[in-house]
Amino acid sequence: MSDALQLPKDLTLGAVITTITGKHEAYVENYMSLIEYTETLIRIQARTCKLEIHGAQLEIAYYTNDEMKITGLIEEVKYC
Template identity: 55%
Template structure:
């Protein structure tokens, strides 16, 4: 896949992609905690599935007993048994 001029500039200058391109950052602790930064909104929210809108697509989190423990406009913490994370 060809990179856009903006992506090429970010790569060349070694700048942080999350800040300049709005890329999402996912940080997991085991399979029971997930921090998501730089998301745009919540599309679906059930105990088995959470789908988030990111700048460049969607992020699907699947598991059991999923709960959004904390969220702001910029980040959120998901707890439960996380079985799968997919980019749609």
Template identity: 45%
Template sequence: MGRNLKSTHKKFKKEAKKTLYKGLDTKKRKLEPRLTYLEELSSHLSLPPDIIAGAPIITAYGRNEICIENYKGIIEYNDKLVKVQAKSCKICIEGRALNILYFTEDEMKVTGYIKAIYYQ
């Protein structure tokens, strides 16, 4: 009866560690921005995202004219800054002698010397 039993737990643990996580990538990856439900739906239906999701469309004609479509409202407007609320962000246009040539319910045209267009 004096058998000496040796535990194999440490050996098993060492071997399991090598094989358990073998198939997994344990290095940290950069997270890519996730698509919204409507953006994903539009890609599956092969439709432009602006149609389904109401994404803003900004068309620049040189440095002197911009057309913005699918906006909700004007937040701020003066000769140096035009700030517009879109569905998912704010669109800011900076420049000199800026003027809103016309605006309708979903489209506007801004003229003047445009220095920058950015999103907030």
């Protein structure tokens, strides 16, 4: 349906959007909740999956109902 109407899939399917800038910054959009938050792991629940960000000195710089910014040394991103 999203293809027929030419709508972005993130709107119609509620897909998580992850934008990573270098090794030190990530933006996550369309998430539902924060599951786990430590200095080495941030685990996020999205509609269709769980998102894990592994690294060192990880911090959530800010968050709103729609997006969050994560800073620190990002070593790995997993979609579970």
